[in-house]
Amino acid sequence: MEKFDFMKKYGYEQLVLFHDKATGLKGVTAIHDTTLGPSLGGTRMWVYENEEDAILDALRLARGMTYKNAAAGLNLGGGKTVIIGDSAKIKSEELFRAFGRYVQSLNGRYITAADVGTTTKDMGFIKMETDYVVGLEGKSGDPSPITALGAFYGIKAALKYQFGNAEIKNYTYAVQGIGKTGAYLIDYLFEEKAKKVYFTDINEERIKALQTKYPQVVFVKPDDIYNLEVDVFVPCALGAILNEDTIPRLKAKIVAGTANNVLKDEIKDAQALKAKKILYAPDFVINAGGVINVYHELIGYNKDMVIADVKRIYDRLLEMFKIAEERNISTQEAANVFAEERIKKIHNIHRNFIPR
Ligand code: NAD
Numbered sequence: 444m445e446k447f448d449f450m451k452k453y454g455y456e457q458l459v460l461f462h463d464k465a466t467g468l469k470g471v472t473a474i475h476d477t478t479l480g481p482s483l484g485g486t487r488m489w490v491y492e493n494e495e496d497a498i499l500d501a502l503r504l505a506r507g508m509t510y511k512n513a514a515a516g517l518n519l520g521g522g523k524t525v526i527i528g529d530s531a532k533i534k535s536e537e538l539f540r541a542f543g544r545y546v547q548s549l550n551g552r553y554i555t556a557a558d559v560g561t562t563t564k565d566m567g568f569i570k571m572e573t574d575y576v577v578g579l580e581g582k583s584g585d586p587s588p589i590t591a592l593g594a595f596y597g598i599k600a601a602l603k604y605q606f607g608n609a610e611i612k613n614y615t616y617a618v619q620g621i622g623k624t625g626a627y628l629i630d631y632l633f634e635e636k637a638k639k640v641y642f643t644d645i646n647e648e649r650i651k652a653l654q655t656k657y658p659q660v661v662f663v664k665p666d667d668i669y670n671l672e673v674d675v676f677v678p679c680a681l682g683a684i685l686n687e688d689t690i691p692r693l694k695a696k697i698v699a700g701t702a703n704n705v706l707k708d709e710i711k712d713a714q715a716l717k718a719k720k721i722l723y724a725p726d727f728v729i730n731a732g733g734v735i736n737v738y739h740e741l742i743g744y745n746k747d748m749v750i751a752d753v754k755r756i757y758d759r760l761l762e763m764f765k766i767a768e769e770r771n772i773s774t775q776e777a778a779n780v781f782a783e784e785r786i787k788k789i790h791n792i793h794r795n796f797i798p799r
Pocket residue numbers: 586587588590619620621622623624625643644645646649665679680681682701702703730731733
């Protein structure tokens with residue numbers, strides 16, 4: 444990979460490689476775009492085949508955060524860190540504190556948070572060395588219920604757009620994955636008397652617990668979830684589950700859930716859903732509750748304000764669905780257009796000098 448060519452092509456601002464002699468910490472921070480504000484994105488700890496893969500992952504994920512944060516209406520740019528190594532083996536107070544010092548050296552251009560392989564406890568160590576970390580214990584807390592709430596409002600927006608009526612009780616749902624977010628989402632669905640909820644998972648304990656809690660819920664085998672005659676398919680498990688094999692099997696009229704990277708191929712699969720007249724709520728928009736939640740730590744955390752902000756996912760999705768229809772593009776492309784236009788508009792209002 445020619446790094447400067449790649450950065451130029453996608454508009455990256457900065458790529459930082461760091462290594463700490465004392466702890467062996469090594470990693471990459473990528474800052475994509477800070478037009479809207481400081482870049483924010485989690486720290487991933489992962490074992491990569493080679494350095495190129497780690498750098499590419501940081502770059503790709505940072506750009507994704509620019510779009511996610513912009514589409515969520517936040518005053519944040521996109522950034523991401525990957526720490527290279529096995530989270531089960533290399534974690535220590537000194538390693539995270541050494542990392543915190545690198546974050547501090549970026550002087551607020553990048554704010555970190557937890558991601559795959561890191562936890563709120565790790566963020567606590569980072570906090571000892573930098574002001575630029577969110578998602579701390581005792582602050583915004585577990586993002587899962589908030590992410591699920593955002594997805595719930597996203598489902599309502601999709602119902603409104605697709606069927607002209609957003610009442611949860613009129614429709615049927617197929618939920619894939621009842622982990623941290625899926626289980627909360629099912630609670631919300633039953634609170635508003637969902638007509639019927641099917642679900643699948645591979646964790647026996649969770650399956651039993653859900654069946655005990657809601658005797659009316661219907662379990663199906665993991666591979667059968669795609670074939671169900673339901674109104675809404677709700678992905679809350681893995682990525683890349685919608686692809687050339689599964690999309691032809693879908694009978695649902697809406698896809699809306701918490702999972703990341705739902706489409707195997709963002710362009711082709713979004714088009715395939717559009718061709719089948721299945722309304723797709725873009726993953727990075729509908730699952731933004733978590734990032735909205737941590738953002739509020741930066742502006743003074745208030746739960747009611749967070750909830751109000753997360754509920755705005757409803758209006759934002761409706762706007763994107765309209766863009767998609769008017770321009771005859773997929774909803775995934777419309778979400779990208781929405782984010783890019785917001786960045787452009789905010790950039791434009793900052794042209795005049797105002798002393799502050
Ligand atoms: P989780 O690990 O708590 O839950 C995932 C569930 O999916 C588990 O119960 C697991 O057993 C199940 N599962 C795994 N493979 C499966 C399969 N083949 N078929 C059916 N079920 C299967 O994860 P989560 O935090 O609920 O996150 C779910 C998705 O939402 C992920 O893609 C995650 O990146 C995304 N997301 C989560 C948050 C959050 O706040 N937790 C925020 C944004 C996005």
